[in-house]
Amino acid sequence: MAAVGPLARMARLGSSICRNHRLISNRKSQRRGIASCIDPSYGLTDEQKEFQKVAFDFAANEMAPHMAEWDQKEIFPVETMRKAAQLGFGGIYVQPDVGGSGLSRLDTSVIFEALSTGCVSTTAYISIHNMCAWMIDTFGNNEQREKFCPDLCLMEKFASYCLTEPGSGSDAASLLTTAQRKGDLYILNGSKAFISGGGDTDIYVVMCRTGGKGPKGISCLVVEKGTPGLSFGKKEKKVGWNSQPTRAVIFEDCAVPVINRLGEEGQGFGIAMKGLNGGRINIASCSLGAAHACVQLARDHLLVRKQFGETLSNNQFRLAEMATKLVASRLLVREAATALQDGRPDAVSLCSMAKLFVTDECFNICNQALQMHGGYGYLKDYAVQQFVRDIRVHQILEGTNEVMRMIISRNLLTEL
Amino acid sequence: MHSNRYCNRIIVLPFSVLLEIRVKPDNSGVVTDGVKHSMNPFCEIAVEEAVKLKEKKLIKEVVAVSCGPQQSQETIRTALAMGADRGIHVEVAGKDYETLGPLQVSKIMAALAKKEDAQLIILGKQAIDDDCNQTGQMTAALLDWPQGTFASEVSLDGDKVKVVREIDGGLETIKISTPAVLTADLRLNTPRYATLPNIMKAKKKKIANVKPADLGVDLTSRLEVLKVEEPPQRQAGVKVETVEDLVGKLKETGRI
Secondary structure: OOOHHHHHHHHOOOOOOOHHHHHOHHHOOOOOOEOOOOOOOOOOOHHHHHHHHHHHHHHHHHHHHHHHHHHHHOOOOHHHHHHHHHHHHOOOOOOHHHOOOOOOHHHHHHHHHHHHOOOHHHHHHHHHHHHHHHHHHHHOOHHHHHHHHHHHHOOOOOEEEEOOEOOEOOOHHHOOOEEEEEOOEEEEEEEEEEEEOOOOOOEEEEEEEOOOOOHHHEEEEEEEOOOOOEEEOOOOOOOOOOOOOEEEEEEEEEEEEHHHEEOOOOOHHHHHHHHHHHHHHHHHHHHHHHHHHHHHHHHHHHHHOEEOOEEHHHOOHHHHHHHHHHHHHHHHHHHHHHHHHHOOOOHHHHHHHHHHHHHHHHHHHHHHHHHHOHHHHHOOOOOHHHHHHHHHHHHOOOOOHHHHHHHHHHHHHHHO | OOOOOOOOEEEEOOOEEEOOOOEOOOOOOEOOOOEOEEEOHHHHHHHHHHHHHHHOOOOOEEEEEEEEOOOHHHHHHHHHHHOOOEEEEEEOOHHHHHOOOHHHHHHHHHHHHHHHOOOEEEEEOOOOOOOOOOHHHHHHHHHOOOEEEEEEEEEEEOOEEEEEEEEOOEEEEEEEEOOEEEEEOHHHOOOOOOOHHHHHHHHHOOEEEEOHHHHOOOOOOOOOOOOOOOOOOOOOOOOOOOHHHHHHHHHHOOOO
16 A cells, blocks of 8 residues: 555654644654644643643653554563653552652543553553552551552552453452461462463552452452462463553462451452542543544544545544544543542442443544544554554453443442 | 852743644734643753753752743743742733734843842743744843853853853854853753652742833834735646756746
8 A cells, every 4th residue: 555654644643733843853742733622631720731731741752652663562661651650650649658649530530541642551551550559558558558659659660450360350259269368378379360461560469269259258469479379371462452461360379478468358359349440430541542642643634635536524524423422531531530539429330431431432433533544544554553452452341341331220220 | 169159040931832823814923812832842941951950959949931921821830840949920911912022022031130130041042933033142132141042051160151052063162151141952951741749849839920011121012013924835846858948947937
């Protein structure tokens, strides 16, 4: 296929803004100058706009240029993530006394949305890392917080969230990994599946069974890499999310100190679910960023591509629909973030609704954007296909969209 | 070896520029309504240099000054988030803002420099929307201070500043006494990202509001913009077969 050059350049996020910016190649800000209806800074406070600006700049300068390479070579970009951590992105909603940035869930959503425009897969991993750091910060005692959180906030150490098993995905409470108490140790046996970062990360937040069946028998343990009995499966080959390794995590008589337990025995499932409420907002925010990037890519393409004697932009109801769904999604995520921050009674349902609606709609937006690129959209030279592949999994993990429906309907039907 | 008492205060002048240029339909100027602004890239470099000098403990305080309407405060906040200590917002709005040019800004800067007792003024070499490249030079002239423009390297040495300047012929190194005006060029440094904690700290830093009249500055413009138009559309070229044809065409269009 011909003419890859100029279209490829345009396919990078936003075109060069004015001639002088080409001189300033190390600080290309790739947002459009004209304020438009999908501008993600509307409705934010001045401070949030500053956070968003830093995140957008970081995404454009440090992530977007490498997004394709990280995907194709399956590189886990440790150095880039550490740079992000130095700006405070390692523990965004972790408390400052252990090195976090102490920001709100809404601030966090705004930041992940912006970072995602640079690379969804890497941002999604950063959000999982943040979720784990928050769980230790919130449910750990002071010794645990001081031991683990500072390194996590700086990303000196990386974290993984271990809930899913080969036999328990949506039915998470039926997990089988056991942790038998022996003096001041727990002996872990079992395996976890699809663990993001597994094998390359240092700290594993593991939900395991210390008691009887069901959610009340589950506890949460922090397991450090290098513990004898902890090993990993092969690196999975995935459709997307390739800048993070995914492996099974295997426990064979793995001895973990009891002092590594977060909270009391039997509280693990609750801790896991509370972590996921925030995780769902974060994942939805990542989908938002991808959709935003794709709407801009589609728009740029439509202004350039000519068929039947005119540019495609003369025919633009599809783009308007995509923009509308994008803004609707954004409003829902931000409201859910605010509800979670304020501890509102509807927070859990709203987080589920946001995750369900936004991951579905944004996937459709990105998919539609690919369609608008025609044949070029199918080439890996163009970023749009990577956004589509990367956010497809958001409809599946952190609770499938089917599980989201279960949570919402349970809330509806219990009230009656 | 050198005293760090000399350079107490630096003023930086970050200003915001339009992110996209479109000519107004009546050719009277450029569209500003609804266009996003952001800090001029050269000014980001200037702010970064000032903050670095403070981190090296060579100067005590960095003051960020911006002239313009309410939105200019955002630019000052960005400078504060990068490490400036406090800000001054010189309110210029409406018609005055449309005609605000380097001469007026340098008068404001000169007045402020005297009021704040600054030892160094650092600006970006030019704004990327109007490309004037005049404010730094005019400010130095009004204050009768030495200037180090197009700086790609700055070092303080007691009460002198060594500046390496990027000039057409290469690099020129000069030594000037403070107080002085410097303008930042592209290779002076790479501006830092503001960190989340610094953005939050910036909220507590003070921005003072000042009117040009308070500084005794007259904002009337000595220039009147007659017309703004886009560059002419590129015309297609013409292919010729022989050298004689080429010479003929050149003579025809009056080029030779």
